[in-house]
Amino acid sequence: MYRLRRLFSIGVSVVLLIVVFMVDVVRSTVEFDGGGILYFRELAVIGALLSIYAFISSAGTEKGKAATKGIGSLLVVVTGTTVLVGLIQILPGLGFTEGEAVAVPLNSLTVFFGTFVSIGVSIASIVTLMTVRDLVLHKRKKGTRRNFIIYVSILIGCSILAIPFWADELSALATTSFVAAIVMVVVISFRQSWIVFLSRREKIYSIIYSAIVFVTFIVLSLLLTNRTFLNKSVIFFSSPVERFALLNSICGAVYFGMAFVSTLFHLPTAEVYERKQSELSSLHNLSRLVTQVFDFKDLVNTVTHMTREVCGAESAWLEMIREGKVKGMREYDVVGINNISEEQIAMITANEEFNLRKLVIESKRVLLVDEVATDRRTRHMKPHGIRFGSLLSVPLVSHDQIIGILHATKEFEYGFDQDDIDVVTTFADHVTIAIENSRLIAQSLERERYKQEMMVAQEMQRRLLPQKFPTSRSYEIAAVSEPSMEVGGDYFDFVELPNDRIGVVVGDVSGKGVSAAFYMAEVKGIFQSLSKLCESPRELLIRANHTLIDNLEKKAFISLLYAILDVRKSTIELARAGHCPMIYVSDNGQDMVRPSGLGLGLTDGEIFSNATEEKTIRLRKGDLCLFYTDGITESRNEAGEEFGYERLVQLAGQIRSQSAHEIQDRILNEIRAYCGKAAFDDDLTLVVIKWLGT
């Protein structure tokens, strides 16, 4: 379809031009006054030109064609045409009749070449118009398009007014429109914004092209206005074409003359423009990196590389500041280096009196050294063979705190101008955000991992606690362990022993998280195996301590309360390894049972066994034993006061008559009410044993 249209437009124009040519051959030989045919001929010329226009515009549809390239094409077309015109002009045997208003060709050969140059000039004019259009409408402003349309309208109007049938009557209007077209040419010639966006190289090309095109258009305009072969041929061919071509030549001359001068003036700033462009694209790249580079190392390497790029520095490095081990002392980590060695950096910052880092941190401002060799802040480097001209140090400020310093050096003195400083400062702000971002991401990953670890620990803890409790007609057991947000080391367990006895253990492992869960698992293993071997609670604790002492960290220990409930004897025997005392409620009231004893893992040998007591209590129907962890007694109210032992003992006395489950629920509810919130701060564990009698 597209190719067909092109073929159609070129075909139409060829056919129309052949017809025009034949009419002209006749017209040049005989006196001819066939008005109707001349009307038709004029229409055929206009039709042919429109077809040529359609053909050319469909050929050059690549949008955004570079300005310089456009001028180059125009140069080829216009110069080619002008040279051809010049060559034909000097061909022998061509000529026109003299003395008439419209010169008439002497022979058919003249008609042929006359038609040929006319078409050539028309094509050149159309190409000129299109090229100028592309340049003028580049980065258009509000009025640009309107001005251009006005110009084209006047141009076409002026050409139509030149049609011989009414040319005489409307000559005043024709002159006015011609002048108006020239005015519009000047107006649109001020639209040269495309120049700004050229690179230096392109600008040089466009200067050369503009100059040649300018000269060519002057020549073409002169050829069209003086009574040359071209002038005579085109007027014989078509007066409107003559107007059209002349106006376009003038337009070309003015526009490209203007372009030549503008480009020439823009040339010195070309480098600045190019640098700004690269700065902008670097900043843009960095902003993009902020969202892409999470890895700190990659990020800092990119930063130093880009710092060099944005200001044309010779070397760059980035150091991060952190709080040192001693409070108030800062430590510096050089995290990114580009084109400089660590030894050199160490040397640069070695000045005690005028320390660059200190100066930047204290002033919180950019530090610029124009002459490194003589400046008192940097001249200490000279003897060490460090040779660069100027140095720029920019602080990275986040939330009013300096988190790092970005340094750049240049080979020459006074290498950093205000522009460089501005751009590196802006760049440093982006870098700060990028670094903060990467830190935040690292932190959230860390948190996520911690959360995962916590979940594993919680799951482990849950599985280590007994799922089924022993049941009997002689006693009731209720037990609960409420984990808190942080996994603590609360533990309770039961074991059924021979001769109608059960072992009950409640303990607290120091530490949190996975390590606490791990110790819990160890304690469970020890308890489950030793309880079958040891006849008394005291013996179990001594042996458990002996096993654990070498397996625990120095600062870790375990508190345990172990009791054996003997159903046949109606007794409870207990020993305590540093754990909260048992609360015992009977007809005689309520009290704490606290045999002396040391926490497991604190010390071994005789000290431990001598310290560990055992107590035996004879149970009566309705007696109540409570085992618990310090999560219960250390529950705090809003004023920060602990629930305490006393409150727990009194409460146990009041609710003694209730069932084991009721007692458990009542105690937990009381503690919740005391704390004033639903969740507990610490883990808490409660085991209730109610003796029902045999």
Add this chain to the structure above:
Amino acid sequence: MSEFKVHHRDGDGFSVIELKGYLDAHTAPDLETTFQELLGDKKFNIVVNCKDLTYISSAGLGVFMAYIEDVRKNKGDIKLTNMSPKVYNVFDLLGFPILYEIYKDEAEAVNRFKQSRKV
């Protein structure tokens, strides 16, 4: 939650660590740092004054366990003083009075160090 402060001062042949506030798993590292500093300076006669200590958790107790062995190996000791009844109860529950010398006030502990030096 009230904050925790640890402060230490040197006497003639002994050092005193003063604890203030809430010693738990979160604040225990501060106390560890202080012990590390003292041990690093070869100061093994240490009195820990618990006058303003309002709470101690098992992680807090663990700190003393972590250093007592090293201190005693170097013929020094950690002596605890000026505990409030509540704090004493936590130490007592775990059996610490069997392992550590605990005194009513600092002067007593200091005297002990002075006497052992004479002997």
